Amino acid sequence: xxxxxxxFKASWSYDPAPESTDHIQLQKKYDLYIDGKFIKPENxxxxxxxxxxxxxxxxxxxxxxxxxxxxAVKAARNAFKSWSKIEPKERGKYIYRIARLIQERSxxxxxxxxxxxGKPIRESRDIDIxxxxxxxxxxxxxxxxxxxxxxxxxxxxxxxxxxxxxWNFPLLMAAxxxxxxxxxxxxxxxxxxxxxxxxxxxxxxxxRDTGLPKGVVNIITGAGKTGANIxxxxxxxxxxxxxxxxxxxxxxxxxxxxxxKITLELGGKSANIIFEDAAIDQAVEGIxxxxxxxxxxxxxxxxxxxxxxxxADTVIQKxxxxxxxxxxxxxxxxxTDIGAINSKRQLIIIENYIKIGLNEGGEIxxxxxxxxxxxxxxxxxxxxxxxxxxxxxxxEIFGPVLAxxxxxxxxxxxxxANNTPYGLAAGVWTQNGAKLFHLSQKLKAGVIWGNTxxxxxxxxxxxxxxxxxxxxxxxxxxxxxxxxxE
Amino acid sequence: MIKDSSKVPTxxxxxxxxxxxxxxxRSIKNSSKIAGLKLALSMIDLTTLEGxxxxxxxxxxxxxxxxxxxxxxxxxxxxxxxxxxxxVSIAKNALQGSKINVASVATAFPSGQSDLKIKLxxxxxxxxxxxxxxxxxxxxxxxxxxxxxxxxDEIIAVKEACGKAHLKVILExxxxxxxxxxxxxxxxxxxxxxxxxxxxxGKIQPAATLPVTYVMLDTIKDHYIKTGKMxxxxxxxxxxxxxxxxxxxxxxxxxxxxKWMNSKYFRFGAxxxxxxxxxxxxxxxTGFYQSANYFSKD
Numbered sequence: 001x002x003x004x005x006x007x008f009k010a011s012w013s014y015d016p017a018p019e020s021t022d023h024i025q026l027q028k029k030y031d032l033y034i035d036g037k038f039i040k041p042e043n044x045x046x047x048x049x050x051x052x053x054x055x056x057x058x059x060x061x062x063x064x065x066x067x068x069x070x071x072a073v074k075a076a077r078n079a080f081k082s083w084s085k086i087e088p089k090e091r092g093k094y095i096y097r098i099a100r101l102i103q104e105r106s107x108x109x110x111x112x113x114x115x116x117x118g119k120p121i122r123e124s125r126d127i128d129i130x131x132x133x134x135x136x137x138x139x140x141x142x143x144x145x146x147x148x149x150x151x152x153x154x155x156x157x158x159x160x161x162x163x164x165x166x167w168n169f170p171l172l173m174a175a176x177x178x179x180x181x182x183x184x185x186x187x188x189x190x191x192x193x194x195x196x197x198x199x200x201x202x203x204x205x206x207x208r209d210t211g212l213p214k215g216v217v218n219i220i221t222g223a224g225k226t227g228a229n230i231x232x233x234x235x236x237x238x239x240x241x242x243x244x245x246x247x248x249x250x251x252x253x254x255x256x257x258x259x260x261k262i263t264l265e266l267g268g269k270s271a272n273i274i275f276e277d278a279a280i281d282q283a284v285e286g287i288x289x290x291x292x293x294x295x296x297x298x299x300x301x302x303x304x305x306x307x308x309x310x311x312a313d314t315v316i317q318k319x320x321x322x323x324x325x326x327x328x329x330x331x332x333x334x335x336t337d338i339g340a341i342n343s344k345r346q347l348i349i350i351e352n353y354i355k356i357g358l359n360e361g362g363e364i365x366x367x368x369x370x371x372x373x374x375x376x377x378x379x380x381x382x383x384x385x386x387x388x389x390x391x392x393x394x395x396e397i398f399g400p401v402l403a404x405x406x407x408x409x410x411x412x413x414x415x416x417a418n419n420t421p422y423g424l425a426a427g428v429w430t431q432n433g434a435k436l437f438h439l440s441q442k443l444k445a446g447v448i449w450g451n452t453x454x455x456x457x458x459x460x461x462x463x464x465x466x467x468x469x470x471x472x473x474x475x476x477x478x479x480x481x482x483x484x485x486e
Numbered sequence: 487m488i489k490d491s492s493k494v495p496t497x498x499x500x501x502x503x504x505x506x507x508x509x510x511x512r513s514i515k516n517s518s519k520i521a522g523l524k525l526a527l528s529m530i531d532l533t534t535l536e537g538x539x540x541x542x543x544x545x546x547x548x549x550x551x552x553x554x555x556x557x558x559x560x561x562x563x564x565x566x567x568x569x570x571x572x573x574v575s576i577a578k579n580a581l582q583g584s585k586i587n588v589a590s591v592a593t594a595f596p597s598g599q600s601d602l603k604i605k606l607x608x609x610x611x612x613x614x615x616x617x618x619x620x621x622x623x624x625x626x627x628x629x630x631x632x633x634x635x636x637x638x639d640e641i642i643a644v645k646e647a648c649g650k651a652h653l654k655v656i657l658e659x660x661x662x663x664x665x666x667x668x669x670x671x672x673x674x675x676x677x678x679x680x681x682x683x684x685x686x687x688g689k690i691q692p693a694a695t696l697p698v699t700y701v702m703l704d705t706i707k708d709h710y711i712k713t714g715k716m717x718x719x720x721x722x723x724x725x726x727x728x729x730x731x732x733x734x735x736x737x738x739x740x741x742x743x744x745k746w747m748n749s750k751y752f753r754f755g756a757x758x759x760x761x762x763x764x765x766x767x768x769x770x771x772t773g774f775y776q777s778a779n780y781f782s783k784d
Contacts, residue, residue: 009743009744010739010740010744011743011744012518012522014513014514014515015516015518277496279495279496279498279501280495281495282501282502283501285501286501325740334512334513335513431496431498451500452501
C-alpha cells in the first residue's frame, strides 16, 4: 500500500442518516408487463433480485423466455397500428403524464434505485430520477413537432422497437430509450438488466396508471437469453442497446442482413486530461466525479487520467487527500459518496483487474475506508506508474479504479487519449479557452466536457465513436434513430 | 510576497459552487449534531459593530457571552467578543475572570481608507486598551489597482503594531469579486503574517459565502502543506442560523480536518447565530422548539 496522508483527516464523524424505506411499495413477486397488464411468464420461472449491500433477496422477478418475448412483440405490433396514427399531441400528453408521475413518486423511485442497484441515494435522488423525468418532459414536447425536427422529410415511426438497457442507471436508461421512441410513434418491448429490474417494473405501474394504450410499452424481465430472444425476434424493426461492447458486437452480427435498424451505446475508456493551467482544485474534484460517480459503473467514466507532468505531483497528492474524505457505505445514507458494487459478478471483474494492475507493476493507492463485511464493496482505487500498454489502461473496468498517466505536450496527450478502441467521452481541464476548443476538435469522442465531467441533460445528445457505439440519445439527435423518412 | 501573480492557483467558479453544494447536502443527525452545535457555539466571535454601541450594550453582550443560556448545563462560552476600539476596555472589564477574548476591529474599519500612520495608531490604541485580537481590513483599492506590495507591507506593519495580539486580516471579499482575487489576497495576508484570514467586515454584501470561504480554506491548506504552519479562518457576516453554520463546519471538517476543528483556528463572526444554536440545543434537550423569546437578545 502506498503511503497515506493523514494531515487533513476529518474528525467529526457524522451519525448515520439513512433515508427511510417506509414509504416505498414493493411486491414480493413481479410478473411481466405485457399488453397493459402484469401477467405470469409462460414457464412460471422467476429469478431473484438481490440487494448488493447485504445479499438479501428484495423480490422475485419473472423470467421471460421465447414465448413471452413473442407475446410482448405481438402486443407491441398490435398497438403500433393505432399508436402510430393517433394525434401526435395526444402522444405528447401521455408522455407528459409519465414524466409528472415520476416526479410525484421520485422519492420512492430514488430509494428503490439505491436499494436494488447500490448507488448512493444522493445520486439517485439528485441525478438519476430527476434526469429520467426530464427526459420524458423533453421528448413529450417533440411529439407534435417532429416536422420541425426534420423539415420537409416527413418522419414516420419505425414500428416495434426492442430496447435492452444496462444496470448502471436503470430508470434513467429506460427513460432515454422509451421517451424518444414513444414521442416518434413507435411501440416498445423493453428489457431492464437482470440485477436491477425493479425501477423499470415500477415504471410499468406508472405507465399502466397513465392509461397509455395497452401494448404500446411492454416491459419484460430476464437475463442475456431474454435479450437475445428480443434481438433475434423477426418482427422487431429496431434494436436499441446500451451495455458492453462484447454484447454490442454480438447484436450487430446478429442483425446483419436483416431489416432491423440498431443503435448501440457501448463501453468506454474515456480520457480525463488535466493541463498545468487548469484550476487544479476543481480539476481534482472533476477527477473524483469522473471516476467515482456511481462506483465507476458509468460507460463514460473518466477512467484514464492524463496529468501534465509539471503539475502531476500536486494533482496526485490532492487527489489522494480528497479520496480519503470520500464516505463509502450504505447507499441509503444521505452522506454516502460511494455505494455498493452492483453485483458479485461485477465485483469479481473489478477485483480481477486490480490484480492484473498489480501483476503488471502498477503502483496502487486505495483509501483507508472501512468496508462493510457483507455485500459487494470496493474501496476507491487509483493506479500510478502506468503506460499505454498496461491492461488496466486499455480495458474498461467499470468500477472505481482510476488509471493515471502523465504527459508533456498537447500533441502527446491527444495521441494517447485517442489511442483506444473506444471513443465515448473525454474531459479537458484548462483555463485557456483556445486550448479547450483545439482539443475538442482533435479528441475522437462523442462527448467532450470542458472543466467538468459526467454532466447529462435531456437536451444534449450522447453517444460514441468507434467501438463505443453509434446513434445518439438525447436532444434533437435522439429522435433520429426512431424515425424513417418517406 | 507574491512575486509572480500568474503563479497563484486559479479557481473555476462553477466548479467551486458545485463542490460547496455537496457540503450543504450532508445530513447531520443525533449526537454528531449536538457535538457540532456546541462546537459552533464555542467558535463564535459575538459581534457588535455599530455607531450606536454604548457601554450598556457592550456589557450586556459580554454577559451573554459568558452565560449563553444558563438553563442548559455544560455549554461552552463563545470564543470572543468583537467590538470597536472605543469599546475594548469596557468589554475587557466586563469579561474579567472569563477566558473569552476581546477582539477589536482596527485600521480605519470598515473601509480602510486612511493613512497607514492613522491605521497603526488605531491598532495600537486597541491593543493598549487590552484587545487580545485585532481584526484589520486590507486596502482593497490598492489591491484592485495591482499594488500588492502596498497591501503586503501594510499588513506587516499592522502585525508589528499588534505585538502579542493575534491578527485577523479581513479581505472584504465582497469587494474583491472574483475567487482568483480572494486567493491572491489570502496569500498576501498569510505571507505577511496573518494569524487568521477573515472574509468580511459585515458592512458589505455579499459577506461570507461558502465558495469564498472554500477558496480561503484551500489557501490555508496549501500553505500548511508547504510550510507546516497553521492559519486560522473566520467567515463573518450572514451566518445567522445553525443550518448555515453547519455547512461551514462540514466544509472545514472535510477540507482541513481535525486540527482546525476548534476555536483556536476557526471562528464565526456573527451576532444572531448564537441564539439559533441555543434553540437547537434546547430542542434536543426537551424535544420541542421553544419560542425565540426564551432566548436572551443582547
